[in-house]
Amino acid sequence: MTDLSVTTDAQTQELTDGFHLVIDALKLNGIDTIFGLPGIPITDLTRMAQAAGMRVISFRHEQNASNAAAIAGFMTQKPGICLTVSAPGFLNGLTALANATTNCFPMILISGSSEREIVDLQQGDYEEMDQLAIAKPLCKAAFRVLHATDIGVGVARAIRAAVSGRPGGVYLDLPAKLFAQSIDAETGRKSLIKVVDPAPRQIPAQDAVQRALELLKHAKRPLILLGKGAAYAQADADIRSLVEKTGIPYLPMSMAKGLLPDTHAQSAAAARSFVLPGADVVMLVGARLNWLLSHGKGKTWGGKDQKAWGAQKFIQIDISPQEMDSNVRIDAPLVGDIGSCVSALLAGIGSDWAKPPAEWLDAIAERKNKNLANMAATLAKNPTPMNYHSALNVVRDIIKANPDAILVNEGANALDFTRSIVDMYKPRKRLDVGTWGVMGIGMGFSVAAAVVSGQPVIAIEGDSAFGFSGMEVETICRYNLPVCVVIFNNNGVYRGTDINPTGGPDVAPTVFVKGARYDKLMDAFGGVGVHATTPAELRKAMEQAVSSRKPTLINAVIDETAGTESGRITSLNPQSARKK
Ligand code: FYN
Numbered sequence: 001m002t003d004l005s006v007t008t009d010a011q012t013q014e015l016t017d018g019f020h021l022v023i024d025a026l027k028l029n030g031i032d033t034i035f036g037l038p039g040i041p042i043t044d045l046t047r048m049a050q051a052a053g054m055r056v057i058s059f060r061h062e063q064n065a066s067n068a069a070a071i072a073g074f075m076t077q078k079p080g081i082c083l084t085v086s087a088p089g090f091l092n093g094l095t096a097l098a099n100a101t102t103n104c105f106p107m108i109l110i111s112g113s114s115e116r117e118i119v120d121l122q123q124g125d126y127e128e129m130d131q132l133a134i135a136k137p138l139c140k141a142a143f144r145v146l147h148a149t150d151i152g153v154g155v156a157r158a159i160r161a162a163v164s165g166r167p168g169g170v171y172l173d174l175p176a177k178l179f180a181q182s183i184d185a186e187t188g189r190k191s192l193i194k195v196v197d198p199a200p201r202q203i204p205a206q207d208a209v210q211r212a213l214e215l216l217k218h219a220k221r222p223l224i225l226l227g228k229g230a231a232y233a234q235a236d237a238d239i240r241s242l243v244e245k246t247g248i249p250y251l252p253m254s255m256a257k258g259l260l261p262d263t264h265a266q267s268a269a270a271a272r273s274f275v276l277p278g279a280d281v282v283m284l285v286g287a288r289l290n291w292l293l294s295h296g297k298g299k300t301w302g303g304k305d306q307k308a309w310g311a312q313k314f315i316q317i318d319i320s321p322q323e324m325d326s327n328v329r330i331d332a333p334l335v336g337d338i339g340s341c342v343s344a345l346l347a348g349i350g351s352d353w354a355k356p357p358a359e360w361l362d363a364i365a366e367r368k369n370k371n372l373a374n375m376a377a378t379l380a381k382n383p384t385p386m387n388y389h390s391a392l393n394v395v396r397d398i399i400k401a402n403p404d405a406i407l408v409n410e411g412a413n414a415l416d417f418t419r420s421i422v423d424m425y426k427p428r429k430r431l432d433v434g435t436w437g438v439m440g441i442g443m444g445f446s447v448a449a450a451v452v453s454g455q456p457v458i459a460i461e462g463d464s465a466f467g468f469s470g471m472e473v474e475t476i477c478r479y480n481l482p483v484c485v486v487i488f489n490n491n492g493v494y495r496g497t498d499i500n501p502t503g504g505p506d507v508a509p510t511v512f513v514k515g516a517r518y519d520k521l522m523d524a525f526g527g528v529g530v531h532a533t534t535p536a537e538l539r540k541a542m543e544q545a546v547s548s549r550k551p552t553l554i555n556a557v558i559d560e561t562a563g564t565e566s567g568r569i570t571s572l573n574p575q576s577a578r579k580k
């Protein structure tokens with residue numbers, strides 16, 4: 001029988017082994033949760049971790065477990081742990097590891113692997129694969145441990161690589177033979193490392209702070225752009241002070257929504273296409289000038305064509321020096337951790353900072369108020385069938401009444417409309433498709449958000465997006481998590497109205513089963529399934545879900561003609577020049 005005891009009881013147990021050392025090394029570093037999927041060779045590791053008091057959350061597919069680990073890392077600043085079996089399980093976890101690295105989320109994918117000597121001679125082992133080599137280009141760092149006495153170092157290196165500097169994904173390869181290696185318990189204990197100061201502060205240089213302040217001070221039309229790096233940094237109070245003391249309007253990237261409440265007077269979110277080209281100095285705080293910001297150039301920024309730079313000057317606060325000048329010139333790079341950079345700026349601002357010119361603030365307010373009024377008018381409508389706006393009007397009210405709830409959001413139109421309609425009130429409450437705009441994060445993020453925070457989770461899902469991780473509703477029910485999944489069901493990808501032009505029996509590639517009853521999936525696992533066709537039904541079901549904290553899935557039926565191709569990024573769809 002498997003010995004589930006842990007090494008702490010040194011008097012009765014003189015030996016320890018790879019299994020126990022991995023668990024001890026994680027626990028020593030304050031890691032108390034593992035997301036994963038048991039199987040050869042890590043089944044006993046999951047059992048022993050649970051026996052040792054860790055929370056072990058088992059998923060139905062590794063990609064979802066890995067997404068869960070990634071977002072747990074974002075929420076806590078501790079690396080989220082995903083544990084998988086070898087080859088296919090490892091590969092299933094890899095997409096989310098790469099996504100975590102792209103998004104700067106700290107996580108460690110730990111995968112069991114097959115016997116080195118057989119893998120390296122390519123002799124055809126069970127699940128043979130050179131996992132370390134495959135992982136390397138897709139993550140920030142990758143390590144393999146061959147000897148039990150090296151487990152402490154391996155885990156310490158993985159933790160440091162994940163959370164220090166720019167956070168990211170780390171791969172830790174643990175061959176099957178390692179787990180059963182026995183060593184003297186005292187030797188084992190001494191080999192473990194409690195990582196001291198895993199994410200050291202990086203203090204910005206004083207001249208860089210002065211350069212940034214100088215630029216900001218003389219701006220006529222300044223703008224602060226808050227990204228998810230600013231949300232990750234957990235410097236919430238100082239960031240708010242910086243915005244409020246300078247009086248500079250700010251624009252949140254989608255996962256920075258709520259860092260200051262979206263209803264804040266200085267939010268320029270509802271005037272996005274006005275402030276980007278209009279600003280003369282833009283300070284980026286934990287946001288990259290990637291595709292989501294049109295690479296800092298082109299018409300979005302007032303450039304005369306798609307490649308031309310606008311007239312802005314940029315200040316960029318980032319922990320990664322290499323981020324500077326990646327797309328356009330950064331006039332004042334401020335390299336350091338956001339907490340240290342923002343507090344240095346605050347110290348330099350003093351108490352007599354002049355607010356930006358009224359002309360700029362008034363022009364923004366005018367545009368913003370116009371957009372808010374248009375939005376309010378649209379939200380007040382109650383069309384039949386329900387559309388994105390009338391359904392999201394309900395979600396907006398539910399989040400307003402429950403600002404601690406976490407909103408998970410994926411899809412195309414379901415993503416874009418939710419981002420602009422549903423206001424967020426607190427930091428790190430909006431978790432979404434991130435830098436890649438990736439589908440499939442929904443249920444993994446939801447499970448982790450509920451497990452890590454204990455708060456209710458509301459997942460607003462396009463019907464297509466839900467399909468990538470839908471089976472995890474069983475996981476949600478199994479752990480009785482307070483997750484309310486709302487599927488915006490319009491019968492297809494983007495819309496449910498496409499037709500097969502050949503007249504053949506197959507439906508169009510973007511069309512799903514019409515009138516699908518996703519709510520019945522939840523019934524199958526003992527959760528609450530609701531079929532909602534009106535805002536009133538949706539509201540009642542969401543209110544009940546949040547107050548009861550019961551796992552709930554609401555099939556919200558949306559007009560199948562609602563939605564546009566790729567939502568607001570239609571322009572990224574290549575078009576054929578050939579006539580159809
Ligand atoms: C925003 N807006 C509002 C509000 N908030 N109007 C009224 N009230 C409120 N509260 C306005 C805002 O000013 C914009 O109008 C518009 O709504 C959209 O705002 P958003 O969403 O901030 O801006 P936009 O242009 O969509 O942003 C570009 C983007 C974004 C690339 C950052 O589209 C994005 O994050 N996309 C991710 C897409 C994705 O990953 N999809 C998954 C793959 S889909 P104007 O100012 O008038 O422009 C596969 O097919």
Ligand code: ADP
Nearest residue numbers: 166227228229233253286287288318319337338
């Ligand atoms: P968004 O998609 O919201 O624009 P990005 O993911 O593009 O945000 O950018 C986040 C940036 O924040 C990255 O360049 C990353 O290096 C940076 N970052 C992450 N954590 C910190 C931190 N603690 N201090 C400084 N910069 C950070």
